[in-house]
Structures are given as structure tokens and as C-alpha cells.
Amino acid sequence: MSARTHDMVEQKPEVPTEGLSALGSYTKDYLSRVRGGQLGSIPALAGLIVITAVFAVVHQGFLSAYNIEALVIQAAPIIVMAMGLIFVLLLGEIDLSAGTTGGLCSAIMGVLLVRNGLSWWLALIIGLLAGLVIGLGMGWLRARVGIPSFVITLATFLAFQGVTLILVGGQGSLIIPDTSPLIKLENSFVPLWLGWVLLAVFVLGYAAIKVNDALGRRRDGLSHAPFTVIAAKVVVLAALGAIFTYEMGVNRNLSTNAFFSNKAQGMPWVVVLLVLLFAVWHFVLSRTRYGRHLYAVGGNEEASRRAGIVVNRIRISVFVICSGMAAVSGMVAASLLQSVQSNAGAGNTLLLAVGAAVIGGTSLFGGHGRMIDAVLGGLVVAVITNGMSDLIQGANSAGYEWVVTGLVLLIAAGFDAVVRRGRAS
Amino acid sequence: MTSQPTLELRGVDKSFGPVHVLSSVNFTANAGEVTALVGDNGAGKSTLVKCIGGIHRVDAGEMIFDGTPQVVHDPREAAVLGVEIVYQDLALADNLDIVENMFLGREKVTRLRTLNENQMEKMARQALDSLSVRTVRSVRQLAASLSGGQRQTVAIAKSVLWQSKIVILDEPTAALGVAQTEQVLDLVRRLAEQGVAVILVSHNMNDVMKVADSIGVLFLGRMAAQVQRKDVTQTQVVELITAGRSGDLGLSPAESSGAAV
Numbered sequence: 001m002s003a004r005t006h007d008m009v010e011q012k013p014e015v016p017t018e019g020l021s022a023l024g025s026y027t028k029d030y031l032s033r034v035r036g037g038q039l040g041s042i043p044a045l046a047g048l049i050v051i052t053a054v055f056a057v058v059h060q061g062f063l064s065a066y067n068i069e070a071l072v073i074q075a076a077p078i079i080v081m082a083m084g085l086i087f088v089l090l091l092g093e094i095d096l097s098a099g100t101t102g103g104l105c106s107a108i109m110g111v112l113l114v115r116n117g118l119s120w121w122l123a124l125i126i127g128l129l130a131g132l133v134i135g136l137g138m139g140w141l142r143a144r145v146g147i148p149s150f151v152i153t154l155a156t157f158l159a160f161q162g163v164t165l166i167l168v169g170g171q172g173s174l175i176i177p178d179t180s181p182l183i184k185l186e187n188s189f190v191p192l193w194l195g196w197v198l199l200a201v202f203v204l205g206y207a208a209i210k211v212n213d214a215l216g217r218r219r220d221g222l223s224h225a226p227f228t229v230i231a232a233k234v235v236v237l238a239a240l241g242a243i244f245t246y247e248m249g250v251n252r253n254l255s256t257n258a259f260f261s262n263k264a265q266g267m268p269w270v271v272v273l274l275v276l277l278f279a280v281w282h283f284v285l286s287r288t289r290y291g292r293h294l295y296a297v298g299g300n301e302e303a304s305r306r307a308g309i310v311v312n313r314i315r316i317s318v319f320v321i322c323s324g325m326a327a328v329s330g331m332v333a334a335s336l337l338q339s340v341q342s343n344a345g346a347g348n349t350l351l352l353a354v355g356a357a358v359i360g361g362t363s364l365f366g367g368h369g370r371m372i373d374a375v376l377g378g379l380v381v382a383v384i385t386n387g388m389s390d391l392i393q394g395a396n397s398a399g400y401e402w403v404v405t406g407l408v409l410l411i412a413a414g415f416d417a418v419v420r421r422g423r424a425s
Numbered sequence: 426m427t428s429q430p431t432l433e434l435r436g437v438d439k440s441f442g443p444v445h446v447l448s449s450v451n452f453t454a455n456a457g458e459v460t461a462l463v464g465d466n467g468a469g470k471s472t473l474v475k476c477i478g479g480i481h482r483v484d485a486g487e488m489i490f491d492g493t494p495q496v497v498h499d500p501r502e503a504a505v506l507g508v509e510i511v512y513q514d515l516a517l518a519d520n521l522d523i524v525e526n527m528f529l530g531r532e533k534v535t536r537l538r539t540l541n542e543n544q545m546e547k548m549a550r551q552a553l554d555s556l557s558v559r560t561v562r563s564v565r566q567l568a569a570s571l572s573g574g575q576r577q578t579v580a581i582a583k584s585v586l587w588q589s590k591i592v593i594l595d596e597p598t599a600a601l602g603v604a605q606t607e608q609v610l611d612l613v614r615r616l617a618e619q620g621v622a623v624i625l626v627s628h629n630m631n632d633v634m635k636v637a638d639s640i641g642v643l644f645l646g647r648m649a650a651q652v653q654r655k656d657v658t659q660t661q662v663v664e665l666i667t668a669g670r671s672g673d674l675g676l677s678p679a680e681s682s683g684a685a686v
Contacts, residue, residue: 029563036570220543287539289532292521296529299518306516307530308501367520 022226043415044360044376047408051380055387062387065250069268073186075382076270077102077333081353082360082374083281084325087318088149089357090298092366093142095322096153096350100160102330103345105131107167109331110174110340120180124331131327132320134160139316149319161346168342175339185273186335189266192249199241202275207234270332274375277328282371294318298367329353355405356381359412377412384408429492431456431622432477432591437486439472446472449486450648452641454591454622459613461625461633461654464643465666470626473643474593477624478510479503491590507590511580513599519569523561524549526568527583552586553578556615560608574605581612585619592616593624598632610636634659644669649676 034042055062081098088095095101109127112118118126134156141152168174176183190198210230217224245267253264285291296304297314305311326345333349334340358364359380360373388401430453439447447469454460464470475481477488479497487494490506497503517526524542527549533541549564558578561571568576577597584592594613598606613636617623627633633640634654641651642665649669652662657674664671670678 036567038567216543220547222543222546289534289538289540292525292529292532292540295520296518296525299520300516302514303516303518303526303529306500306512309530367518 023228026226026229039361041361041370041372041376043412044373044380047359047412048376048380048383051383051387055383055391059387059391062390065247066252067386067390068244068247069252069264071379071382071386073268073270073336074386075378076186076268076274077329077336077349078352078356078381079274079374079378080277080332081326081329081349082356082378083277083371084322084329085353085357086362086369086371086374087294087325088322089354089362089364090294090366090369091315091318092298092364093149093315093318094153094354094364095138095149095319095326097138097156097160098153098322098326098329098353099345099347099350100157100164101131101134101323101345102326102328102333102349103164103340103343104134104160104167104330105327106330106334106340106344107164107174110176110334111167113176113180114174120182124182127331128324128327131323131325131330135320135323136316138323139319142319143312143315157350161343164344164346165342168340168344170342173339173341176334178338182331182335183338184335185269185332187338188269189248189264190269190272192266195245195248195267198272198275199238199245203234203238203241206237210234270335273332277325278371278375285371290314290317295367351409352381352385352405353378355409355412359408364413380408381405430454430489431491432624433487433489434473434477435487435489437473437476437488438484439469439476439481440484445646447476447483447646450643450646452648452651453639454624455639456590456622457617457620458638459617459623459625459636461627461637461640462643463627463630463633463640463662463666467645468643468666469646470643471595474510474595474624474626477503477591477593478508504587507588508593509584509587509589509591510593511577511584511595511597513596517568517571517576517579520567522567523564523571523579526579527552527586531587548586549582552582555585555619556582556612558582558612572605573601574608577601577605577609578612581609581616584621585616589621591622591624593626595626596628597625598627598629606632630659630663633662642666642675644676647676647680650674 034040052063061067081102085095085098105127108130109123112123112126113120138149138152138156141147142149207230210225210233211227214224214227214230248267249265251263251265253262285294293304293309293314296307296309297311301311304314330345333344356377357369357373358377360369360375360377362369362373362377384405385401388404389397392400432452432454434450434452436449436451437447438445438449450469450473452460452462452473462470462473472481476483477497479500479502482496482498488497489495495506497506497508518529521529524546528545533544533548535541546564553561553564556578561575561578568579571579581592581594581597597609597613601609610632613623613625617638625633625637637654639651639653640657640662642649642662644665647669649665652665652674661671661674665675669676669680
């Protein structure tokens with residue numbers, strides 16, 4: 001038996017951790033992962049660059065500071081909702097009602113604020129709590145009662161639309177007073193100096209985490225990402241951030257003159273909110289036991305159960321997170337529109353968010369998805385809607401916009417299916 | 426192995442309603458040995474394994490772990506006693522890598538309650554190295570990219586990681602090709618050499634004769650015989666499986682004619 005043992009022994013490849021050979025082996029490793037179907041953010045990133053380039057060429061002013069600000073504040077509610085949806089999608093579930101849940105929560109907030117005269121923060125907190133309670137209810141129905149999530153959330157999608165209509169009233173809308181700090185989220189800007197400080201904190205924080213990880217792995221004698229790769233990533237991130245911060249520093253208020261000195265410059269506050277939410281959820285998904293268990297349940301429920309994971313608790317929790325994030329998204333949308341409409345969150349709101357997650361690379365079949373998917377996918381969706389609405393004018397422009405958005409989603413979903421097949425074989 | 430067995434079953438009975446699946450089964454598994462558990466379909470192998478693993482409770486009889494009689498109520502209690510079952514379908518999550526799978530549900534965390542990836546990766550590597558596994562290139566590859574033999578390897582290495590005393594392998598080679606079967610059988614031997622009591626449930630006579638030290642044959646819910654590998658031929662074992670007796674081995678003619686049913 002020992003002779004045979006030796007036959008099957010293969011040499012363990014020595015993994016160099018320094019210098020050019022390290023870079024080479026890292027690249028080779030990365031390429032083999034890509035070939036194996038782990039594409040990460042490549043498709044979304046490529047799509048974002050291509051689409052942006054096309055619009056920049058055919059439509060002058062697409063990359064103007066004014067339009068980029070519009071892009072960001074339009075993308076924000078989509079991105080926030082997609083962040084929540086990723087949790088549900090990781091388990092292979094769906095929440096069709098995220099849009100109307102967000103609408104309902106913002107309506108609750110609006111009614112309390114406008115009609116009952118509650119202070120803005122109390123109204124906001126109650127609205128967000130309503131989201132968590134809704135998620136708890138739907139999660140319970142899914143996990144304990146066993147109704148498919150598609151059916152539960154289809155029902156709540158319809159019902160919440162009605163509740164919002166009843167709350168806000170027939171053809172009306174709730175106008176949020178100008179003085180409310182909530183408005184500032186989407187319509188007010190970070191002071192220029194603070195914008196640069198936040199960028200520096202963000203980039204340095206990213207660099208510190210990556211370098212610390214690599215040093216820790218080297219200390220433990222494990223292979224780590226070469227420092228050249230980390231440096232390159234940090235430089236790219238810093239450059240992109242600097243371009244964005246600089247462009248957002250341009251005054252976008254055309255009526256500024258000697259008499260009216262109010263300028264519109266700096267990045268919208270919602271960018272800070274997005275970065276914070278991203279950081280928190282990315283941390284939860286990638287560095288906590290809870291996050292690990294999410295992926296495990298999404299990948300193999302039976303294996304997770306045998307490993308002692310309480311699957312039902314995980315399943316309820318994702319609905320709570322999703323509805324909570326939907327509520328946040330509803331508040332952001334209310335801030336953007338400075339009002340809550342009677343049809344808030346209805347229509348295509350949810351579909352755009354699901355589209356964003358899928359375009360970003362999250363699988364509808366569960367087990368695959370990351371927070372960055374929501375950000376990149378949300379930007380793609382926002383670029384398409386924004387670019388198309390300027391590009392296609394005339395009577396049927398809305399129609400064409402829908403068709404193109406649909407096609408992009410189909411391509412993204414098709415891509416997901418093809419990659420999945422590649423993985424399986 | 427003159428000391429007490431790691432696991433000893435005495436007179437274990439189990440029925441599901443009116444069906445007697447196991448009747449007064451005796452079985453022992455010693456540390457450092459591979460004990461095969463064979464028998465035809467429906468002989469009660471799976472039920473016996475599930476009783477040891479705490480999934481079923483026995484109706485009567487004793488389960489003695491390291492000389493101490495224990496009552497096992499659920500799988501967690503079995504795990505505490507050092508029992509690890511490697512199921513046929515392996516229970517790996519395809520979207521997780523090897524380290525993540527090996528530590529699933531028992532992740533190591535740092536003081537800040539974040540995942541301690543470095544420690545887990547080192548421990549996983551050590552567990553694989555201790556079994557002289559060289560077929561796994563990187564412990565950070567996804568389970569989806571592993572071959573059947575590699576998946577089996579990971580599942581077995583998990584039991585080393587958790588220092589299980591009794592490892593039950595359910596048909597570990599059933600879905601494997603020739604070369605991979607060899608690898609897994611080597612692994613089974615090395616696992617036993619580490620002082621683990623390995624229980625190998627198998628249909629494959631070649632595997633059993635090649636790797637087992639002791640063979641327990643179930644026939645219609647009864648332990649026809651538990652024999653030392655060196656004392657029997659393959660023909661005798663096959664007779665025990667199919668007829669419950671072989672020469673003066675096994676059940677008496679009266680018992681073997683279907684009395685248990």
C-alpha cells in the first residue's frame with residue numbers, strides 16, 4: 001500500500017509571496033478563477049464603462065458635473081434597495097414587495113411628519129421600525145408557515161400599495177417641508193473640505209485593512225495578495241474618488257452671480273450614507289459568522305442544517321434586513337422627491353433594484369452575491385435610465401427606455417445562467 | 426488492541442412501529458482499526474449508523490463509548506462523544522471553499538468576533554497534511570471545483586480537524602472511479618493509523634477486504650457475525666451477507682431462515 005501511496009503524492013506547489021514571481025502566480029490564480037466562472041465584478045464593471053462611454057459620446061454633457069450629481073441621487077434609492085435584496089437573493093428567495101414596503105414606510109413617516117406634526121427623527125425612526133416589523137412578518141410566514149416567498153411578497157406587494165394609497169389619499173401627495181433635515185440627504189451637499197477628508201479616510205481605511213490582512217497572512221505563513229496588487233487597487237480607488245470629489249466640487253448652480261451667491265457644490269450627502277451602508281453590510285457578509293452562514297444556507301441548506309446552523313432563523317433575518325433596507329430606500333426616495341406620492345414604491349421600483357443586483361453579479365438561484373453588486377448594478381441601471389431619458393426624445397421615449405432596460409436585464413440574467421452552467425460542468 | 430473498544434454495542438434493538446429493523450445487535454469498533462459494516466440492502470446498516478449518530482434512539486440495548494454506557498439523544502450529543510458521520514452525499518456547500526466547508530457551523534472567531542480566517546486556513550491545511558493529502562492544490566478553492574475523491578477527502582479531513590474518536594463513512598467510494606477509490610481507501614487507512622475508530626459502511630467487497638481489520642455482517646437486522654478480516658475469505662463474507670451463515674460462522678439455520686422478519 002505504501003508504494004501506491006507514493007504514486008499518488010503530488011508535490012505541493014511552493015507559493016512564492018514576494019517579488020515578481022508572486023505577482024505572476026497571483027495573476028495566474030486570478031485568471032484560473034475567472035476561467036472557472038468566478039467572474040466577480042468584471043461583467044458589471046465592463047458594462048458600466050461601455051454604457052457610460054457610449055452615452056458620453058452620443059450625448060454631450062452626460063459626464064457634466066450636473067448630470068453626474070443627478071445620476072448619483074437617482075441611483076441612491078435603487079442601490080440601497082438592491083443592498084437589502086441581496087440578502088434575500090443569497091438564500092434563493094425573492095422579495096417582490098421591497099418597493100411597496102419602502103413606499104409604505106415613507107408614507108408612514110410622511111403622515112406622522114406632515115399630519116401629526118411629529119419631529120422628523122421620530123417619524124423617521126417609526127418608519128424604519130415599520131420596515132423591520134414587516135420583514136419579520138414576511139420572514140415568519142416564509143420560514144414557519146412555509147409559504148413560498150414569491151407568493152407572500154406578491155401579496156404584500158399588492159396590499160402595501162393599497163395601504164400607501166389609503167394613507168396618502170386619492171390623488172394627493174405628502175409634501176415634506178423644506179426645513180426638514182430629511183430633504184438635505186438628497187438635495188444638500190457635503191462641504192468641499194469635508195468631502196476630501198472623507199475621501200482620505202475612506203481610501204486610507206481601505207488601504208489599512210488590505211495591508212493589515214496581507215501582513216497577518218504573511219505572519220501566519222500563508223500566501224497573500226502581493227503588495228503591488230494592493231497598491232494598484234488603492235491607487236485606482238484614490239484616483240476614481242479624487243475625480244468624483246473634484247467634479248462634485250464644481251458649482252452646478254447656474255444662477256449663481258454677484259447677487260445670488262448660493263452655490264451647488266460638493267457631493268450629495270447621500271453618497272456618505274451609501275458608503276456607510278456598503279461598509280457595514282460588506283463587513284457583515286464577508287467577516288462575520290452570520291455572513292458565512294448566509295452563504296452556506298444559500299449554497300446547501302441541508303449541509304448547513306447538519307452543521308448546526310439554525311436555518312429558519314437565518315431565513316427570517318434576511319427578510320428583516322431586506323425590508324429594513326427597503327424602508328431606508330423609501331426614505332431616500334422621499335428625500336429625492338421632497339414628498340411621498342400616493343404611488344410611492346409601486347411600478348418599476350422593485351424591478352430596477354432586482355435588476356441592479358443581478359446585473360451586479362448576484363445570482364437569483366442563491367449562494368452567490370456581494371455588496372459591491374448592488375453599487376455597480378445600481379449605477380448601471382441609473383446610467384441607462386438617465387442616459388436614455390436624455391437621448392431618446394419624442395412621444396414614445398418612455399417606451400424605448402423600458403425596452404432597453406429590459407434588454408440589459410435579460411442580458412445580465414442570461415449571463416448569470418451561462419456562467420452557472422460553466423460552473424456546474 | 427487489547428484495551429476496551431472505543432465503541433461497543435450490546436443487544437441493540439430498534440423497531441419502527443411493527444417492523445423490527447435491528448434485533449439484539451452486538452458490534453464493536455476499536456481505536457486504530459477499520460471496522461467494516463456490510464450487509465444487503467435493508468439489512469439495517471443505515472439504521473445502525475443513525476442510532477450511533479444519535480439520529481434514532483435505540484429501543485433496547487447498550488451503547489458503550491470508551492467503557493462508559495451512554496444514551497445518545499440527538500446528533501449534537503453524539504458529536505460531543507466524538508462521533509462524526511461522513512454521509513454519502515457529503516454535505517458540502519458548493520459555493521464555499523474548502524476551509525469554509527470544513528469549519529461550517531464551528532467557525533473560529535477573533536476577539537472582535539470576526540472570522541479568524543488565518544487560523545482556520547492553517548488548521549485546515551494541517552488536517553489535510555496529517556492525512557498526507559497532496560491532491561488538493563489550494564484550500565481556498567471552491568467545493569464546486571473539486572472532484573468526487575477530493576470532496577470525499579475534505580469530508581474525511583473534517584473529522585481529523587474535530588478530533589473525532591469514531592468516524593463513520595457511509596459508502597465513501599460508491600460514486601468514485603478506480604484511482605480515486607484507491608486514494609480514498611488510503612485515506613481511510615491513514616485515518617485509522619491516527620488512532621481513530623473508523624466504521625466503513627460499504628457494498629463493495631473489494632474495498633472491504635482491502636482495507637478492513639474487522640468485518641461486521643448484518644443479515645435481516647441481526648449481526649450474523651463480526652469476524653477478523655484475516656480469518657475469512659471473500660466468499661465466506663459474501664455467504665454471510667446473502668445467507669446469514671457460512672459453515673460454522675454466522676447465525677444458526679433456524680435464525681437465518683428469515684426469523685427476524
